[in-house]
Amino acid sequence: MSTVSSEAAAFGPFANDLNLVASLRDGDEAAFLSLVSSYHLQLVRFAQLYVRTREQAEDVVQETWLAVLTGLGRFEGRSSLKTWIFSILVNKARTRARQEGRTVSYSALGVAGELNTELAPEPAVDPGRFLAPGHQWAGGWASPPASWGSIPEERLLSQETLGCVQQAIDQLPPLQREVIALRDVEGWPPAEICQVLAISEPNQRVLLHRARSRVRRALEQYFAGEE
Amino acid sequence: MSDASLSSDWLTCREFVEIVTDYLEGSLPASERERFEAHLAVCPGCQIYLEQIRETVRLSGRLTEDSISPEAQSELLRAFRDWKQAG
Numbered sequence: 356m357s358t359v360s361s362e363a364a365a366f367g368p369f370a371n372d373l374n375l376v377a378s379l380r381d382g383d384e385a386a387f388l389s390l391v392s393s394y395h396l397q398l399v400r401f402a403q404l405y406v407r408t409r410e411q412a413e414d415v416v417q418e419t420w421l422a423v424l425t426g427l428g429r430f431e432g433r434s435s436l437k438t439w440i441f442s443i444l445v446n447k448a449r450t451r452a453r454q455e456g457r458t459v460s461y462s463a464l465g466v467a468g469e470l471n472t473e474l475a476p477e478p479a480v481d482p483g484r485f486l487a488p489g490h491q492w493a494g495g496w497a498s499p500p501a502s503w504g505s506i507p508e509e510r511l512l513s514q515e516t517l518g519c520v521q522q523a524i525d526q527l528p529p530l531q532r533e534v535i536a537l538r539d540v541e542g543w544p545p546a547e548i549c550q551v552l553a554i555s556e557p558n559q560r561v562l563l564h565r566a567r568s569r570v571r572r573a574l575e576q577y578f579a580g581e582e
Numbered sequence: 583m584s585d586a587s588l589s590s591d592w593l594t595c596r597e598f599v600e601i602v603t604d605y606l607e608g609s610l611p612a613s614e615r616e617r618f619e620a621h622l623a624v625c626p627g628c629q630i631y632l633e634q635i636r637e638t639v640r641l642s643g644r645l646t647e648d649s650i651s652p653e654a655q656s657e658l659l660r661a662f663r664d665w666k667q668a669g
Binding site: 380382384387388391395396400413417420421424425478479480482485493494495496499500501502503504511512516517520521524535539540541542545556560563564567568570571574575 | 594595596597599600602603604607609625626627628630631633634635637638639641642643644645646654655657658659661662663665666669
């Protein structure tokens with residue numbers, strides 16, 4: 356930029372967010388409600404990955420909104436308001452999960468230890484389904500997957516199938532669960548996920564790969580069992 | 583399968599399933615992407631596998647139908663007014 360303005364803070368990639376924060380600090384209720392309608396449901400869905408009930412999830416999100424309001428003065432526009440809000444939620448939800456979580460909790464070594472555990476090599480598909488070393492076509496499919504192409508759309512999108520997907524996601528190790536929820540359930544770009552979870556893009560992709568592979572396996576079993 | 587399957591450049595199915603995510607996320611280097619697509623073009627098992635992963639992603643994206651409860655909304659508005667008064 357060629358000129359330096361006294362309002363430099365209102366430029367840059369997150370200028371809109373800084374303007375929104377200014378409105379909130381002025382007590383603009385419409386601005387607050389629009390922020391709530393943008394993110395509340397995503398926050399509740401995400402919080403539900405950590406706790407037992409919808410009520411507990413709403414509770415964590417309520418706590419998050421209060422922390423957002425009291426922390427507004429600290430928001431400097433270095434990240435987007437969205438990733439800043441979600442970082443607050445992740446911290447609160449992880450703490451809550453350690454206290455009263457419903458599923459697999461984090462490694463005793465904390466998030467760094469958990470990351471190491473979840474990045475350990477794990478095949479996407481049972482190695483027994485490929486031809487063994489020494490075979491002419493070693494590494495090729497011995498037992499290839501069966502196409503889902505003939506399954507009718509209404510069965511694919513049935514509550515039961517979606518329940519199977521949800522259950523598979525719920526049973527993932529915590530970081531894989533966080534990554535697939537943001538990437539595939541919410542459709543976030545990878546860069547934002549890395550910011551919120553404080554992980555690198557390559558690690559984010561490995562976690563996503565493990566998570567998708569596991570959910571696919573769950574669906575494969577589910578469809579095979581239905582026949 | 584053709585003679586290409588014997589060259590060291592040939593991706594096995596077992597290798598293919600491990601780079602599916604990098605392929606779909608657009609993070610494979612060009613040369614790797616070519617190997618991936620060359621394999622895909624001739625391997626029905628891996629075509630089905632890739633299709634299943636795409637379907638898995640699509641179904642995950644359908645888990646979002648939900649709506650905000652009026653109670654939650656008014657509770658938040660109340661919290662906002664309290665915060666405003668306190669500040």
